[in-house]
Amino acid sequence: MKTNKIFISGDEAVAQGVRLSRPHVIAAYPITPQTITVERLSEMVEAGEMDGEYMHVESEHSAISATMGASAVGARTFTASSSQGLLYMAEGLHYCSGGRWPVVMMNANRSVALPWSIYGDQRDSLSLLDCGWIQVYVEDAQEALDMIIQAYKIAEHKDVLTPMMVNLDGFILTHTYELVEIPEQKMVDEFLPPFQTPNKMSFEEPKNLGFSSKPDDNTEFKYQQNEAMFKAVDVIREVDQEFAEKFGRKYHDMVEEYRCEDADVVLVALGSVCGTVRVVVDKMRAAGKKVGLLKIRYMRPFPEAEVKDLAQRVQAIGVIDKDISFGYEGTVYTNVNSAISKIDKYVFKSNFVGGLGGRDITKAEIEDMFNHLLDGIEKKSEEKVEFFSLNVETND
Amino acid sequence: MKEIRWHGRGGQGGFTASRLLGIAASVHGGKHALAFPSFGPERRGAPVLAFTKIDDSKIHDRSEVQESDYVVVMDETLITPGFEKGIRLGACILVNTENIEKYRETLKGFDLRGIDATSLAMEVLGRPITNTAMYGALAAASGLVSLDAALASIRTEMKPKLAELNTKIVERAFDLIINN
Numbered sequence: 001m002k003t004n005k006i007f008i009s010g011d012e013a014v015a016q017g018v019r020l021s022r023p024h025v026i027a028a029y030p031i032t033p034q035t036i037t038v039e040r041l042s043e044m045v046e047a048g049e050m051d052g053e054y055m056h057v058e059s060e061h062s063a064i065s066a067t068m069g070a071s072a073v074g075a076r077t078f079t080a081s082s083s084q085g086l087l088y089m090a091e092g093l094h095y096c097s098g099g100r101w102p103v104v105m106m107n108a109n110r111s112v113a114l115p116w117s118i119y120g121d122q123r124d125s126l127s128l129l130d131c132g133w134i135q136v137y138v139e140d141a142q143e144a145l146d147m148i149i150q151a152y153k154i155a156e157h158k159d160v161l162t163p164m165m166v167n168l169d170g171f172i173l174t175h176t177y178e179l180v181e182i183p184e185q186k187m188v189d190e191f192l193p194p195f196q197t198p199n200k201m202s203f204e205e206p207k208n209l210g211f212s213s214k215p216d217d218n219t220e221f222k223y224q225q226n227e228a229m230f231k232a233v234d235v236i237r238e239v240d241q242e243f244a245e246k247f248g249r250k251y252h253d254m255v256e257e258y259r260c261e262d263a264d265v266v267l268v269a270l271g272s273v274c275g276t277v278r279v280v281v282d283k284m285r286a287a288g289k290k291v292g293l294l295k296i297r298y299m300r301p302f303p304e305a306e307v308k309d310l311a312q313r314v315q316a317i318g319v320i321d322k323d324i325s326f327g328y329e330g331t332v333y334t335n336v337n338s339a340i341s342k343i344d345k346y347v348f349k350s351n352f353v354g355g356l357g358g359r360d361i362t363k364a365e366i367e368d369m370f371n372h373l374l375d376g377i378e379k380k381s382e383e384k385v386e387f388f389s390l391n392v393e394t395n396d
Numbered sequence: 397m398k399e400i401r402w403h404g405r406g407g408q409g410g411f412t413a414s415r416l417l418g419i420a421a422s423v424h425g426g427k428h429a430l431a432f433p434s435f436g437p438e439r440r441g442a443p444v445l446a447f448t449k450i451d452d453s454k455i456h457d458r459s460e461v462q463e464s465d466y467v468v469v470m471d472e473t474l475i476t477p478g479f480e481k482g483i484r485l486g487a488c489i490l491v492n493t494e495n496i497e498k499y500r501e502t503l504k505g506f507d508l509r510g511i512d513a514t515s516l517a518m519e520v521l522g523r524p525i526t527n528t529a530m531y532g533a534l535a536a537a538s539g540l541v542s543l544d545a546a547l548a549s550i551r552t553e554m555k556p557k558l559a560e561l562n563t564k565i566v567e568r569a570f571d572l573i574i575n576n
Binding site: 005006007118119120169171172173175176177178179272273275276278279358360361362363 | 415418419422423428429430431432433435436455456457458459460462
């Protein structure tokens with residue numbers, strides 16, 4: 001296979017992934033730290049390097065509305081946002097998933113105001129887990145590019161027809177330059193055929209789309225949406241396998257286990273911090289500590305089976321949350337804990353909240369988390385949520 | 397892993413230099429690299445940092461650089477109290493200055509190297525843009541990338557006319573450090 005590796009940022013890698021996926025319509029409103037992606041796409045369209053239309057819209061709400069409309073007539077569509085912009089889209093996000101329009105979006109994970117912050121955490125997308133979109137979180141720029149291509153194949157699958165959000169950490173991934181392999185257009189075309197859908201707004205086969213429902217049929221629609229999300233799990237596996245065969249890079253489906261085979265304790269995380277956890281796992285393994293990482297790739301559909309399977313094999317599980325659901329705990333923890341509660345076994349659990357508003361998560365802090373979990377195996381006590389960079393537990 | 401910290405002012409091209417080093421190390425040097433600016437808004441003239449991480453294997457560590465192995469200072473007015481925080485003891489600090497000797501006392505314990513990059517840039521470019529001069533000097537002082545790889549990164553990243561001038565600067569700065 002011919003390789004073309006270039007040194008680009010995560011934002012630029014996303015733009016390359018979008019170019020290779022040949023969307024017909026791109027509608028997006030710029031917002032830091034997503035801006036470079038939409039600037040590059042706009043430049044590529046202008047220079048004739050891609051055939052799609054770039055729709056300049058006046059807001060994120062219009063961006064999602066425009067992509068929905070285009071998707072309804074059978075176009076492949078792309079939008080991108082972050083933080084306040086993503087929240088401004090929120091109404092449209094539910095509308096889009098309910099309409100079963102497989103729009104693909106890049107979200108540059110960024111904190112949510114107030115206080116105003118352009119820096120990264122995952123409070124924006126995690127607060128929208130229930131909007132019916134498939135959510136994947138990536139660890140580096142290559143995975144960002146590859147997942148854009150995979151996202152179209154997953155979202156547009158006839159059993160899925162659900163929009164998909166590809167999340168990458170603001171600045172840590174969007175603004176960091178690294179070596180990224182750009183797949184050949186011909187190979188991407190072979191992997192990702194043009195979007196075909198039976199639910200198309202057309203004169204030849206008119207259909208009623210975007211309709212109202214009454215109390216006696218709404219539940220059936222929501223049930224089908226939920227079923228499609230569960231079916232996406234199989235499609236995610238198939239697509240990842242096919243991608244690996246075609247491009248030589250495999251992303252381990254719903255989750256990736258790193259050195260979990262004989263682990264006593266495991267940290268669960270999303271996104272770029274997984275890389276730093278890997279480094280700490282290697283260091284502690286070299287010192288004889290049986291620690292591992294569970295990288296959650298998909299938050300929706302949630303990898304319940306994978307979390308339960310891991311919980312059966314380990315004694316303690318910690319969850320790093322770059323978010324907090326005020327008045328309770330981190331959202332990733334809530335989801336992981338729900339899965340663990342369904343097995344008949346006691347597992348010591350701990351929730352580490354941090355990295356908020358762009359604060360660094362250091363290797364020393366991660367090592368402390370692992371040590372806390374190792375100590376916890378003996379304790380068998382209930383845990384409070386720890387804000388680790390403040391060194392306080394909630395309710396203290 | 398080697399970690400490099402670049403000090404400049406907004407508009408001086410510190411982040412470009414950090415990327416050039418990343419390109420030389422990865423695209424032309426067969427290693428792995430990450431290059432990133434100090435995150436957040438930038439203003440022309442304000443102090444800014446940029447970073448490059450270089451390793452033989454894939455770099456997973458996404459945490460901030462805490463102990464730099466090399467520090468490049470494009471504008472010596474940025475050496476202010478607290479500057480040495482986050483620099484590994486014994487690390488090489490490369491300063492754009494006419495006189496490195498004046499820092500011997502305040503920056504004890506570091507491997508100090510000086511180059512008059514401003515004069516070199518004025519001579520070759522006719523403008524005090526010192527990022528590529530400091531890049532060439534760092535290549536020579538550190539051996540992190542070869543001169544060939546450094547020149548290749550200039551050709552990869554810049555348009556031919558600009559690349560020609562910057563090739564000259566990198567070569568001159570490289571020689572100044574090697575023959576110093």
